Amino acid sequence: MKYGFLGPVGTFTQAALLAWRPAASAEHVACPSVNVALAQVRSGELDAAMVPIENSVEGGVSATLDALAAGEPLRVIGEVLVPITFVLAAPEGVEFSEIRAVGTHPHGWAQVRGWMAANLPDAVYVPTLSTAAAATDLLAAHTDTAPAYDAAVCAPVAAAGLTVLADDIGDNKTAVTRFVLVARPGWLPTPTGADKTTIVVYQHTDRSGGLLELLEHFAARDINMTRLESRPTGAAMGSYCFSIDFEGHVRDERVGEALMGLHRVAAQVVFLGSYPRADGQAAATTEAASNARFRQAQDWLRGLRDEPAEGATSGLRRSGRS
Numbered sequence: 428m429k430y431g432f433l434g435p436v437g438t439f440t441q442a443a444l445l446a447w448r449p450a451a452s453a454e455h456v457a458c459p460s461v462n463v464a465l466a467q468v469r470s471g472e473l474d475a476a477m478v479p480i481e482n483s484v485e486g487g488v489s490a491t492l493d494a495l496a497a498g499e500p501l502r503v504i505g506e507v508l509v510p511i512t513f514v515l516a517a518p519e520g521v522e523f524s525e526i527r528a529v530g531t532h533p534h535g536w537a538q539v540r541g542w543m544a545a546n547l548p549d550a551v552y553v554p555t556l557s558t559a560a561a562a563t564d565l566l567a568a569h570t571d572t573a574p575a576y577d578a579a580v581c582a583p584v585a586a587a588g589l590t591v592l593a594d595d596i597g598d599n600k601t602a603v604t605r606f607v608l609v610a611r612p613g614w615l616p617t618p619t620g621a622d623k624t625t626i627v628v629y630q631h632t633d634r635s636g637g638l639l640e641l642l643e644h645f646a647a648r649d650i651n652m653t654r655l656e657s658r659p660t661g662a663a664m665g666s667y668c669f670s671i672d673f674e675g676h677v678r679d680e681r682v683g684e685a686l687m688g689l690h691r692v693a694a695q696v697v698f699l700g701s702y703p704r705a706d707g708q709a710a711a712t713t714e715a716a717s718n719a720r721f722r723q724a725q726d727w728l729r730g731l732r733d734e735p736a737e738g739a740t741s742g743l744r745r746s747g748r749s
């Protein structure tokens with residue numbers, strides 16, 4: 428198996444991939460961006476790629492949400508949670524008082540904004556493709572390709588070869604980032620009872636009650652949503668789709684029925700996968716929404732219709748009983 432990750436070596440995404448599958452048991456390939464990683468999964472160059480999708484402080488990673496929603500279909504087959512700590516690192520000899528500009532990934536900057544305002548209020552922010560890219564580019568500071576910043580915000584492991592000027596600078600000490608492992612369709616992890624499903628819903632028109640209509644399909648089946656974001660489709664001003672994570676697996680009856688309900692009313696439902704939850708927490712649902720109760724109800728309806736029960740092998744018909 429060939430796994431890609433948002434590189435270079437030293438990113439939080441690499442830490443997520445190492446937690447999923449140690450490098451000794453699979454080939455790990457550093458990719459320059461989330462878009463490149465997902466494009467290589469789509470083209471078959473990679474079997475799967477680990478990408479950041481959501482942060483407990485800053486919310487969804489737009490680049491990932493958009494790259495997953497559009498283009499050839501992909502499947503999320505797993506998730507990993509990584510606790511995040513940041514350092515401020517600079518090339519040897521650079522003093523704290525000399526720092527005018529700081530490079531890091533947008534989600535890194537969002538998580539150290541408070542610390543920067545308090546400690547380097549005049550520093551200019553330079554966005555980079557990853558936190559580790561900000562650090563490694565500083566190592567080339569004496570060459571023609573010197574970056575336009577003096578220090579990087581990155582993981583402690585990415586600061587190798589640089590001097591750490593400040594430790595643990597995240598504004599939220601319990602920050603966690605969620606990463607997903609993405610493959611081509613054809614993989615559907617087995618339900619575990621503690622699963623999540625990710626979809627993108629495009630509605631027909633922008634009208635009052637449109638979002639409520641969508642939510643009702645979850646509420647009516649006791650399905651707990653864990654993330655809901657609107658993202659612009661890019662088609663026109665005001666045109667949005669909804670990126671949604673919820674508890675349960677596509678093979679759970681309540682989830683299947685909710686997806687069918689959405690499929691009936693929405694312009695398009697993109698199924699991005701069902702996969703085991705990283706925290707192993709069982710779905711918060713009720714007995715009335717269990718597989719057994721859904722199947723009983725389906726059998727009851729078949730009976731009313733004089734149809735054979737699910738799994739019946741003979742041509743015998745049952746009578747409709749309540």
Ligand SMILES: O=C(O)C(=O)Cc1ccccc1
Nearest residue numbers: 438439440532534535557558
């Ligand atoms: O740039 C990285 O190291 C990443 O893996 C993306 C990221 C950036 C900031 C917080 C969490 C993940």
